[in-house]
Amino acid sequence: MSNIHSVILDKDKCMGCTNCISHCPTEAIRVRHGKASIIDERCIDCGECIRVCPHHAKRAQSDTLDMLKNFDFTVAVPAPTLYGQFKDHFSIDQILTALKELGFDDVFEAAEAADIVTSELKKKLKNKKEKVPWISSSCPAVVRLIQIRFPALLDQIVRIESPMEIAARIIKNDIYPEKKNIGVFFISPCPAKITAVKKPIGSKASSVDGVIAINEIFLPLHAAAGNLEKVEELGRASYWGVSWARSEGESHSTEWPETVAVDGIENVLKFFEELENGKIKHVDFIEAMACPGGCVGGALTVENPYISKARIIRKAGKLIEEDRGGRLKPDSHAVLGMDTDIQPKQGLKLDVDFKKALEKMAKIEEIANELPGLDCGSCGAPTCRALAEDIVVGTAKKNDCIFVLRDEINHLTENLAELGSWMPPLFSEREEKE
Amino acid sequence: MALFSKKFDIDSNDPMAYGQASSNFKKTLKQLGIPSPIIKRTAIAMYEAEINTIIHGGGGSGSVVIEDDHILIIFEDQGPGIPDIELAMQEGYSTASSEIREMGFGAGLGLPNIKKNSNGLDIESEPGKGTKVTIRIDL
Numbered sequence: 107m108s109n110i111h112s113v114i115l116d117k118d119k120c121m122g123c124t125n126c127i128s129h130c131p132t133e134a135i136r137v138r139h140g141k142a143s144i145i146d147e148r149c150i151d152c153g154e155c156i157r158v159c160p161h162h163a164k165r166a167q168s169d170t171l172d173m174l175k176n177f178d179f180t181v182a183v184p185a186p187t188l189y190g191q192f193k194d195h196f197s198i199d200q201i202l203t204a205l206k207e208l209g210f211d212d213v214f215e216a217a218e219a220a221d222i223v224t225s226e227l228k229k230k231l232k233n234k235k236e237k238v239p240w241i242s243s244s245c246p247a248v249v250r251l252i253q254i255r256f257p258a259l260l261d262q263i264v265r266i267e268s269p270m271e272i273a274a275r276i277i278k279n280d281i282y283p284e285k286k287n288i289g290v291f292f293i294s295p296c297p298a299k300i301t302a303v304k305k306p307i308g309s310k311a312s313s314v315d316g317v318i319a320i321n322e323i324f325l326p327l328h329a330a331a332g333n334l335e336k337v338e339e340l341g342r343a344s345y346w347g348v349s350w351a352r353s354e355g356e357s358h359s360t361e362w363p364e365t366v367a368v369d370g371i372e373n374v375l376k377f378f379e380e381l382e383n384g385k386i387k388h389v390d391f392i393e394a395m396a397c398p399g400g401c402v403g404g405a406l407t408v409e410n411p412y413i414s415k416a417r418i419i420r421k422a423g424k425l426i427e428e429d430r431g432g433r434l435k436p437d438s439h440a441v442l443g444m445d446t447d448i449q450p451k452q453g454l455k456l457d458v459d460f461k462k463a464l465e466k467m468a469k470i471e472e473i474a475n476e477l478p479g480l481d482c483g484s485c486g487a488p489t490c491r492a493l494a495e496d497i498v499v500g501t502a503k504k505n506d507c508i509f510v511l512r513d514e515i516n517h518l519t520e521n522l523a524e525l526g527s528w529m530p531p532l533f534s535e536r537e538e539k540e
Numbered sequence: 541m542a543l544f545s546k547k548f549d550i551d552s553n554d555p556m557a558y559g560q561a562s563s564n565f566k567k568t569l570k571q572l573g574i575p576s577p578i579i580k581r582t583a584i585a586m587y588e589a590e591i592n593t594i595i596h597g598g599g600g601s602g603s604v605v606i607e608d609d610h611i612l613i614i615f616e617d618q619g620p621g622i623p624d625i626e627l628a629m630q631e632g633y634s635t636a637s638s639e640i641r642e643m644g645f646g647a648g649l650g651l652p653n654i655k656k657n658s659n660g661l662d663i664e665s666e667p668g669k670g671t672k673v674t675i676r677i678d679l
Contacts (some may be wrong), residue, residue, distance in 0.1 A: 258576040258583075379563050382580065383587035384653070385644075455573040463572045464543045464606060471546060495571075 111149050112166045112300035112317075113156060117141055119163035124483030126155035126164065131371045132254055132453065136496070137486035147453040150250035151301040152371050152396045153405030166297035166406055168319035171326070174209045177289030177315070179282065182210040183273045184293040186217040186343070186351035187401040188320055189421050190414030196331055198348070198421060202340035204331035205293070208323070214277050216292070217343030218432045219269035220244075220350040222276075224359040226266050226442055231362045231390060239366075239381070239389040240264045242356055247298035247396035248374055249307050249448065256378045257450035265444050267308060269350065270299060272442055274313035281433065289315040293323060295351075295404025296397065308444030319406040342430050348422040352415045353400035355422075357393035365391040370398040456499065470494045478509045544606040550590060550615065552599035562587040565604050565613075572606075574679065581657040582611060582677050588650040589615045589673050595640050596620070597671055610659070613675040621667040628663075629655065 122140035127133075134148035135155060142155075142163070156164040174180045182205045189198050202213045223244070230240070243249055243264045252259050267275075274290040282288055292314050294300060300317040349355030353369035366389050368377045374394045380386050397403030402418060403411035456470075457463040470491070477490035485506040487493040496502035505511045546568075548561050566583045574582075586604075593600050597617025605612040622628045631652045636645060655661045660676030 255570070257570070258580040260576070379566075380559070382566065382583050383559055383562060384584040385559070385587065450576065452573065454567075454571050456571050458573070460573065461543070467568060467572060468544050 110146060110301070110305055111144065111151055112168075112297040112304065113144065113149060113151050113153060113164060114167055115142055115144065116163045116165060119161045121161050121163070123160070124486075124488075125158050125160060127483055127486070127488040128481070129154050129158045130488065131251060131375055133488050133492050134453075135488070136501075137483075145453070147451065148254060150247050150254065150396075151296075151298045152247035152251070153297045154371055154396075156297065156405040166300055166319055168294075168300060168322045168406070169291070169316040170318065170322060171208060173316050174289065174291070178287040179212075179285045180210050180289045180291060181212045181214055181277050181282070182206075182291050182293055183214050183216050183219075183270060183277070183314070185270070185295050185299075185320070185401060186215065186220070186348045186418065186422075187295040187404060187407060187414065188293050189348065190351055190402050190418040191320060191324060191407060191409045192328070192331065192417070194417060194420055197337065198341040198343075198425075199337050199339055200331050200334060201327070203334055203336075203338045204327050206338070206340075207330040207334065208326055210291070212277075212281075213340055214273050214281070214433075215341065215343045215347070216269045216273050217347035217350060219273035219276065219347075220356070220359075221344050221347040221432050222272055222442065223266055223269055224346055224356075227264065227360050227391070228362070230264070230266075231360055234390060237262060239386070239392050241392045241394060243308065243444070244268050244350070244356060244393075245298065245395050245401075246302040246307060247296070247371070248394045250298070250301075250451075251371070251374065251396070252378070253307075253448065253451040254453045255375070256382055258382055259378060260448050260450060263448060265308065266442055267444055268302065269347075270294075270302070270314060271306075271309065271312060274315075275441060276433070278313055291316045291318055293318055293320060295320050295401045295407045297405060298396065308446060308448055310446055320404070321406050321408050324408045339430070341425075342432050343425070344429050344432075345422045345425040348418060348425060351401050351418045353395055354393070355400065355418075357391060360391060362391060364389055365393065367393040367395075367400075369395040369400050369403070371396045456495075466498045469498045473497055473504065476504075476510075477507055480509070482508075484508050542605045542607055545603060547601065547603045549601055550593045550597075550599050550617075552594045552597075558594060559587050559590060561602055562590050568604075569611075578677065578679065582613070585654045585657040585675050585677065586613050588654050589613065589675060591645055592650050592673070593617050595636060595645050600670070609679050611677040611679065613677070614672065616670065616672045618670040621669055621671055622663065622665040623667045625663050625665060 120141045127135045132148045134145045205213050241262050270292045294317045303312045303314045303317050306312045346359035354367040357365035357367040399411040399415050402414040456466045474491050474494040479490050481489040485493045569579045593615040597619035600617030602615045629651050658675045659678040662674040665671040
């Protein structure tokens with residue numbers, strides 16, 4: 107089943123500590139038999155565990171440059187976050203040319219596709235009739251978080267595909283419609299995008315053929331960028347498109363007054379809680395990014411997110427002067443919308459039968475009250491409440507809690523001591539009770 | 541006998557905990573597999589009532605009950621009570637202080653919003669004694 111997720115565990119490196127379980131936004135990790143294990147139905151591939159693991163035991167399954175040889179013609183679609191990994195003196199054109207140097211036949215910036223999404227968003231916001239606020243669809247970890255934890259918000263997700271997907275569609279339908287066996291590779295800052303290609307959310311199949319992590323490609327790319335004979339003028343994205351790499355980039359690009367940008371999965375969780383309660387008002391568009399600082403904070407990047415963000419601001423700033431314009435033809439065949447519904451996921455559901463679910467819930471409440479409430483993680487579950495749930499669904503035992511176990515042992519020793527000093531009536535000097 | 545019930549305290553002294561009871565119950569409903577539109581309505585109605593208990597009632601207690609075909613949400617406080625319930629039900633009518641309004645609450649939409657999102661709203665109130673709000677959401 108591991109092929110549906112891109113986040114994987116290196117068993118040899120996992121020490122069985124509890125760092126990852128307490129940071130997982132969907133409580134999808136348990137430590138069992140000394141190793142972390144991911145509950146498939148709950149994982150949203152946000153990469154939070156990759157970020158917090160002190161032993162680097164969590165990583166993402168990325169494609170490699172070796173895969174290019176499987177195609178006759180290849181196009182790289184770099185996320186704008188890639189530009190922030192390079193110091194200021196590396197221009198966007200230089201980075202894009204270096205990608206071709208590594209073997210890609212052409213490049214198409216995800217940022218250029220972001221410009222197209224922006225113009226669609228602007229149109230939508232101008233004639234907003236449907237229910238607002240809309241939630242951006244660009245962060246796949248956020249979309250999956252909504253599927254699992256906030257199904258009531260599903261119909262507020264903007265039904266426009268992500269820049270990555272749109273870029274791939276434009277490449278295949280508009281720029282190179284005649285090419286056979288063409289391979290489109292996204293250069294990704296995060297595992298969520300890898301999963302978005304393997305298991306698309308809003309469309310039946312992805313037009314992207316492979317996803318290479320930024321940290322996978324960075325060293326050879328950096329070497330190539332420093333040794334170019336000639337730099338080609340390849341960059342076509344605008345200031346706004348490149349700004350999508352950082353938080354507020356997408357929301358500001360709409361130039362709509364009532365937008366909000368939320369970054370970091372914990373903050374997104376809290377924000378959606380309030381949104382669901384009807385507490386968030388006067389907002390038409392919500393940009394929600396799972397990573398701190400936006401995509402620059404992606405778990406598969408190499409540079410510090412805030413350094414990367416500052417560089418993105420500077421590199422994008424240069425594009426205000428020289429905007430070369432995008433390549434989407436007016437008669438484009440590329441489809442920008444999603445073609446399937448985004449379904450809720452039942453990863454948290456206790457039972458398909460409502461009555462049984464209720465019984466289990468009552469049991470959970472009862473057991474949770476008897477647990478110490480320390481959320482220490484020693485049982486392998488992130489919280490006492492989660493342990494109570496695991497006990498009720500049968501994947502854990504009450505004695506897995508070391509405090510419960512200690513109490514049990516205490517009782518036992520007390521009983522033993524009492525029994526040990528117990529004298530049969532024949533020898534005892536007990537006085538008969540009246 | 542209810543299929544599921546839970547009681548909780550509503551503390552008005554901790555702004556960080558405002559809405560906590562609603563959030564917890566929302567999670568419970570999701571785990572039970574209740575359809576999203578119902579969860580949404582329950583969340584909004586319960587949140588508004590919880591906030592009312594805090595800002596008008598000065599805190600109190602609450603309980604939720606799940607039966608075969610409906611959910612009951614009850615909030616009780618020992619606050620000042622509502623002298624004129626009909627007036628309080630009007631959209632935009634509010635007795636909230638400017639401080640409360642500064643925090644984004646007390647716009648006079650709470651009770652109408654509860655009514656809009658529930659299948660039954662019952663308010664028992666006695667000035668000087670307190671208020672009991674019972675909300676019914678059909679399943």
